[in-house]
Amino acid sequence: MLSLSKQNTPAGRRYVIRTMAFMGGYVAVMLATIGGAFDAIQGKPAAWALALVVSAPIAGQIWATLSFMRDSDEFVRAVTAKQFIVSAGVAMTLFSAWGFGESFAGAPHAEGWLIYPLFWAIFGCVAPMIRSSN
């Protein structure tokens, strides 16, 4: 996700700061959850609030990316959109295939939240290869 910021522009710098803030929050809540900080509410209605809190930084990250695109020039905007679409397409295809594998072939269960780190892992591989807006 930080590969977007390689250009040293105000928009790029804002994107880095926002990304670090949102991902820092995401990782902190995830680590606290794994560490058992929220064990007392698991299985209770309040756990839905925790689920939304953990997921909120993802929405924030998408906002940061859209803001970056809005504040960038047309080439950066076009390439970023292309990188996102390809990454999202590959991530959805792979995760759907795994889901069908669970349904039809007895594949081990993969938690739904894995789609987000999977998307960024794919983005990290795909982005360096997409350097043209054409």
Add this chain to the structure above:
Amino acid sequence: MKNRLKLLRVERNWTQEQLGQALGVSRQAVNALETEKHDPSLDLAYRIAALFARPVEEVFENPHG
């Protein structure tokens, strides 16, 4: 899209960074234009033509004509 952007820039001893600043775009955008990895919008094409005081057709080759 084929263009004479690099030639026009080098004639003036401008770097890609300087041209980008003059146009209000990133150095990456200038590089992408010069290497034909980005087709400019009509707005950007006119801005480039105005900066070099040339008609658009003298900067960018018309792919349809």
